[in-house]
Amino acid sequence: MTETAATGSDAAPPERACANCGTPLLGPHCYRCGQPVDGLVRHFGSIMGDFLDTVLNIDARVFRTLWPLLSKPGYLSKEYFAGRRVRYVSPVRLFVFLSIVTFFVAQLLWTLGPDSVNFDDRDSIDKAATVAEVEAARDRTLEGLRTAREKIPDVPGARAGIDRGEEQVRTKAARRIAELRHEAPATGAPGGADDVPTLRFNGKPWDAKANPVEIRWLPAFANGWINRQIGKGQANMAGLQKDPDRLKDAVLGALPSTLFILLPIFALMLKIAYFFKRRLYMEHLIVALHSHAFLCLALLLVFGASELGEAVPALSTAAGWVEGLLFLWMPVYLLLMQKRVYGQGWTMTLLKYLVLGMCYFMLLSFGVAATILASLVWA
Numbered sequence: 503m504t505e506t507a508a509t510g511s512d513a514a515p516p517e518r519a520c521a522n523c524g525t526p527l528l529g530p531h532c533y534r535c536g537q538p539v540d541g542l543v544r545h546f547g548s549i550m551g552d553f554l555d556t557v558l559n560i561d562a563r564v565f566r567t568l569w570p571l572l573s574k575p576g577y578l579s580k581e582y583f584a585g586r587r588v589r590y591v592s593p594v595r596l597f598v599f600l601s602i603v604t605f606f607v608a609q610l611l612w613t614l615g616p617d618s619v620n621f622d623d624r625d626s627i628d629k630a631a632t633v634a635e636v637e638a639a640r641d642r643t644l645e646g647l648r649t650a651r652e653k654i655p656d657v658p659g660a661r662a663g664i665d666r667g668e669e670q671v672r673t674k675a676a677r678r679i680a681e682l683r684h685e686a687p688a689t690g691a692p693g694g695a696d697d698v699p700t701l702r703f704n705g706k707p708w709d710a711k712a713n714p715v716e717i718r719w720l721p722a723f724a725n726g727w728i729n730r731q732i733g734k735g736q737a738n739m740a741g742l743q744k745d746p747d748r749l750k751d752a753v754l755g756a757l758p759s760t761l762f763i764l765l766p767i768f769a770l771m772l773k774i775a776y777f778f779k780r781r782l783y784m785e786h787l788i789v790a791l792h793s794h795a796f797l798c799l800a801l802l803l804v805f806g807a808s809e810l811g812e813a814v815p816a817l818s819t820a821a822g823w824v825e826g827l828l829f830l831w832m833p834v835y836l837l838l839m840q841k842r843v844y845g846q847g848w849t850m851t852l853l854k855y856l857v858l859g860m861c862y863f864m865l866l867s868f869g870v871a872a873t874i875l876a877s878l879v880w881a
Contacts, residue, residue: 520532520534520535520537521537522535522537523535523537563589563590563591564591566589566590567590567591567596568799571596571792571795571796571799572796572799572800572803575835575836575838575839575842576789576792576838576839576840576841576842576843577842578590578593578792579788579789579792579839579843580842580843582788583785583788593788593791593792593795594791596791596792596795597765597791597792597794597795597798598762600795600798600799600802601758601761601762601794601795601798602758603798603802604798604799604801604802604805605757605758607802607805607806608801608805611805611808611809627639627640627643627671627674627675627678630678630682631682632682633679633682633683636675636678636679636682637675637679639675640671640672640675643671644668644671644672647667647668647671708732710729710730710732710733714729715728715729715732757870760866760869760870760872761794763869764862764865764866764869765787765790765791765794766787766790767865768790768794768858768862768865769783769786769787769789769790770783770786771858771861771862772786772789772790772858773786775854775857775858776844776846776854779844789839789843792839793836793839796832796835796836796839797832800828800831800832800835803824803828804825804828804829807821807822807824807825807828808821808825811825833859836855836859837851837852837855840854840855840858
């Protein structure tokens with residue numbers, strides 16, 4: 503009789519059991535109590551990998567996501583609708599990650615400097631003793647604003663503050679010229695100790711007691727709150743003029759949340775525009791997330807090309823071309839995306855694209871303006 507002894511190589515590997523309840527393990531989690539097999543007592547690199555994968559989906563899927571996001575309009579949305587989702591970063595995480603990184607990089611790279619923006623040049627305009635001096639100071643200030651405008655990316659709403667600044671400079675210069683020509687009484691001693699810009703309502707300088715803002719249909723406490731915010735904003739404007747980067751940081755810090763608020767509104771606009779397509783609202787939201795994520799990625803590349811051109815003068819021309827092509831690609835991409843996802847003819851697609859773009863531009867401009875006003879009050 504021959505006995506076959508079990509050797510070490512023939513023996514089955516020992517069955518792993520859950521350290522918490524002793525149940526045999528069939529995967530990375532215990533199916534009975536839910537405890538994961540891997541705890542925190544392991545190599546730090548593997549912990550960081552799990553963190554990036556769980557929170558941001560930062561793994562191999564990133565490389566399968568970013569390129570089609572940039573180069574294939576509508577591709578990711580159609581893949582998502584077809585059920586091929588696990589191979590790509592989820593739309594929500596993709597947008598959140600790219601928006602945070604883009605505006606963080608913008609805060610680091612984009613700077614206005616202490617003298618680039620001046621909304622109320624009291625030293626040069628208010629102290630001018632002749633009309634010629636006022637006109638010279640006005641022209642210098644407007645030239646500085648035009649220089650600052652060229653440094654700001656051509657993004658809807660991004661240059662609204664510069665436009666408002668130009669209007670204020672021209673108004674202040676005209677008022678000072680009228681004072682010098684005795685066409686209107688002077689509103690105060692120019693160049694006084696108080697360097698806080700003067701806000702005007704009903705043709706008079708704003709004052710919380712003498713000339714407050716009053717909206718008749720609002721209760722007294724609401725009008726009081728509005729005037730307190732105006733006072734805070736006026737006090738902050740002097741400091742922001744000395745350090746415009748404070749306003750820039752506040753605006754760029756608030757823009758991601760502004761875009762996140764506008765996302766469901768844009769999806770609702772798509773739902774209305776393509777009502778007869780009978781698509782679910784969440785499908786339009788996926789399209790909105792992918793389109794906004796693309797814009798953030800394109801802006802991030804613009805910032806990178808601009809910085810490369812400044813750091814390496816020999817590449818400045820090539821970097822300029824890259825920036826121009828990216829700005830040109832943005833509207834073309836969004837049009838192609840709308841055409842490929844919804845599948846309508848070119849005439850209807852172009853018409854809806856223009857209407858949606860105009861409405862969204864107005865919403866974005868309003869959101870940016872509200873962000874700037876909030877920054878003035880709470881900066």
